[in-house]
Amino acid sequence: MKENHHDDTHAPHIRYVPCKRPYKNNTCCLPFMYYYYLLLLSCFLIFDRSAGMATSPQNINVAIIGAGASGLAAARVLSRTFENAKIKVLEKQPGPSISEHDDDGDDFCSSDTIPGVGGVWHHIPDSKDRPMYKNLRTNLPREIMGYREKPWGRWENTKKIPFGAKDGASFVTHREVHSYLSDYTREFNLSQFMHFNCEVTQVKILDEHEEWSKINVTWTDEGQQLEETFDMVCVCNGHYFVPVRMSSIDFKPFSGKVIHAIEYDDPISFAGRNVLCIGARASGTDLAREISMHANKVYLSDSTCPPLLVDEKPKSLGNVTLVPRTVRVDVSSVQFAGDSEACIVEDIDTIVVCTGYDYDFPFINEKSNLGSSWRCVAGERRVAPLYGQLWHARYPSLSFLGLPHSVLPFPFFELQAEAIASQYGLLPTLEDRLRFAKDDAESGGPKDPGRLQDTHYLGNFQWDYYRKMSKLAGNYNEAMEIFISQSKAIYDHSNMDRKGAFPGGPDEYRQTMYTRDDVNVKFEAKSDMLEACVEA
Template sequence: MARRVAVIGAGAAGLCAARHLSARPDQFVPTVYEQTNRVGGTWVYTDRVGTDEHGLPVHSSMYKNLRTNLPKEVMAFPDFPFDSSLPSFVTHQEVLQYLEDYTDHFQLRKHIQFLTKVDTVKPVTGAGQTLWEVTVSSVEEPEKITTQQFDAVMVCNGHYSVPYVPAIPGAELFQGRSIHSHEYRSPDDFKGKNVVLLGAASSGQDIALEISKMANQVVLSHGKPPLKSQLPPNMKQAPGVECFKAPKTVRFKNGEEFEADVFMYCTGYHYHFPFFTTECEVSIERGHITPLYKHLIHTSFPSLSIVGICCRICPFPQFDRQVLFAQAVLDGSFKLPAKEEMEEDIQRDFRHRLEAGKPPHHAHEMGEDQWEYNNDLSRLIGLAPLPKAVELVYRGVHSDRVNNLQHYKDGQYEITGPESWRKLE
């Protein structure tokens, strides 16, 4: 009998789950729960910040002029390329259209229940097996509540929607505008302002560059080695923030001070799974979710997987591998190691990160490790690895970005074979 699988979220990861599950109707019956009225997840842009028209927190962190920081040539799902006529670095509207096309091509809409919020996920164990009790409610009529049982749950709710704001001494003294990058939409609001952005990951760098076109001065404050690339004349770097010194003074860790009209936290996000009951035994410390074998499979409840928690990756190709791995666990074609072995694997992976100098909250950060990880998942379930060319283009773009932050998105790329690519002049 086909296994019933609840998929939480109809963003890229949830659509990928639905695509692979629905391709095997004799084995799986997916039900995708999506609390908005459309597919796309974080790629659905809205001018709104705070809460949406239903009073729910706005999920998307898209801003108006966003273009991807990876080229479409490495972003695509392995079995569904982007339109070749598009430039390499596409807009958020073009990514959303891609996800809409993916949904329609694989006929996924019939599996999705829109405007449906997952309230609780609870394991029910008996007769030697675990089932999952999933309680959902209608977003438009919250009193309409239904509970169903499933054989498995794939959590695909994303991790760019609940801002992480670090505590900074004196923050209550600051009388300028404080926002998180989650709420950033347009550079027009920063015309003539002096702005400090804390954090220089992708969004911090991109937003700082965009704001610099309108702002008076922009300071990018971060704890990384200084960016090598030439920056706009009104943009400079500073170390991390030591404290706020009222009412608009920001003091950096090197003792320098700056008078800021706006302070923007580009400090990342919390993992957030409000629907898990305590029986799910999922532990979340900042940036670290346990116990997940291969950053994916719950070691006590292998029919529960959390897809897409890794950061600094090519997301869509990795989602594809993770979904296929979770599916192989469910159908029994891949037999998991003993629980103790899985726990040891988790600890080994975590130690590797700490020994490489990463802080504990980077427990799921991949970067250079993503290729070995993707290949590992593929190998374990007998799949051919992702084309080496994807990794090679990723590395080429990274090099361009480091050396030419202002203009690297002008580049056009082409994959010419499984292990070959070129940059078009």
């Protein structure tokens, strides 16, 4: 799949049917026109919203699984679009206590952050099953992270007052992100939809022969099993909770300590140790950097590094050494790819596996009636069959927000939710959806050559996806194009700012502060080393 800006070749297709004029030269009797338009209206209600859909879109009953950033976006957009919709956000984490509600019990007020809201951004100290850690700061500036409906950071010439201090950092802490999501929840009164301590255990298509089938959802609420039938289910349970395990390496012989990055929280616990971080993407490099401030030595294993040749030495900066792919772990040594003597290291006593996370939907199984085409296999990092990487291709009343990764998360979720709301009952034919889903699942993602694990990777290819979602949502216009182009310009600038930096070395790029001005289509970037004004 090639990058091709403004090309809708791979876009989800919408079928437009031209209407023939029912009269010639405006000469027809009024009764005929009256009945014609009644018939036309009936056809719209029956066919455009798909056969078999008994519920008016304005009265739909919706379940949203998860109160993270994508679940909040879905709740906001669907409640805004369908005024009479019944919405339940089912979140398995505990919510605020009684004392954390206001006097009327309607909202949360005792803290700037709301417990249970925000998904991964709700940091729990010393947790061994959550990916957020004590010192995390975003690797994207807040000026491009926020929802369109709620600007964040330094914006000029915007009608809405942006959230956050104007003199604050662009690269923010997890608490600042949690505070932003909590404020978003308050501003749009999303707490009215929240049901905490509710763990979904089963999702089931009720009519396998109906494309827009109703869906039964079962969940537990403080030990009590509940179930309800919904017109639409949005799966927003995130994909940073089930660690990818390295099947290619046996860690059992190793005499030291082995953990996955999900167990990591505070670098001070690595004081004086010799640590190997396996995986040199965002989390691996960040963990190596902050662990190096306390550890004796840090080795960062990067699978993209070429094997070391005979007599070749790995590159180092300070106490961080960049090494190739890890190929073997023994009792007291680790071997890396290559023929150099430096490929065998014997002083490592701690290994941190930073290999990412798998998609996981424990509530979808053989009882879900999704058919044999459903696929979500551990290690593949691929979910199928999906239309537009969003809707289940056969049963589009079931959608999965936030599966594509390496994107600007919050505005991405917002656009997906708007597409879901706009296209309810209006997607292309089943045949077309299945065909595009098959092409997507076999594409290997947008890179050339593709890899199965990159099916949902977007990165620099995300901008056309935004445009396609915006067109499906019916809100693509000049302002939207400016928003997308400005976001891309700042994203590219931030990437260039850190290009060439030593992995695990100092992160000067996070010192840059951005100011965004979409009215004049420009942004400013300032730091101790850089000051630039750029027209996007």
